[in-house]
Amino acid sequence: MRVSTQVRIVFWSVASATALLALNTALSAAALIHLNGMHIRMISPVQLAQVRADLTSSLSMAAVSVLVLAVLTLFLRRPSSKIRYAVMALGPLIALVTLCFLVGGPEWAVAPTGNEPDVLKAEYASAVPSWYTGPHGVAGVVSAALLVFVAVFMVRADLREYYMDAGYDPSRPYKSWVERTGGP
Numbered sequence: 001m002r003v004s005t006q007v008r009i010v011f012w013s014v015a016s017a018t019a020l021l022a023l024n025t026a027l028s029a030a031a032l033i034h035l036n037g038m039h040i041r042m043i044s045p046v047q048l049a050q051v052r053a054d055l056t057s058s059l060s061m062a063a064v065s066v067l068v069l070a071v072l073t074l075f076l077r078r079p080s081s082k083i084r085y086a087v088m089a090l091g092p093l094i095a096l097v098t099l100c101f102l103v104g105g106p107e108w109a110v111a112p113t114g115n116e117p118d119v120l121k122a123e124y125a126s127a128v129p130s131w132y133t134g135p136h137g138v139a140g141v142v143s144a145a146l147l148v149f150v151a152v153f154m155v156r157a158d159l160r161e162y163y164m165d166a167g168y169d170p171s172r173p174y175k176s177w178v179e180r181t182g183g184p
Helices: 003-036 045-075 081-103 118-127 130-153 157-164 177-181
Strands: none
Touching: 003 045, 003 081, 003 130, 003 157, 045 081, 081 130, 081 157
């Protein structure tokens, strides 16, 4: 596979993960606004505080991740070992944090046990709506998978050489050692 294709794959994977985390940011903000606008009658103050804290934490984590990945995306096409190392370190870290926030999300604070009255079950369902949980979970898992993929993909010899090449000239097309030697 040509190095330029590999660099494009890395770039678009990180850009896609950034867009999905931006979607998570917007969903968390919308869910928090929705929760703050609700008239709560039966949910306990402790559960309500936990849902609010989980949504706020998810919003903060996703927003910071978007900013970090957006900066990395700006420099990703340039051959720089610092960018390569940053992607290889921060990608899995952001993926891990994203998955942790998905596993410990706000829906667990108001999960019904089955013994509640129907009114309380409806209020639980409204506190963390399904329009939040489904897309938030899918976007989080896919973005985490993309970031782990990129971190592993950056280990490839051609990409390592591309990002380490001190004599790279952007005016000429880059050729890896495989392309230069006519290898397999």
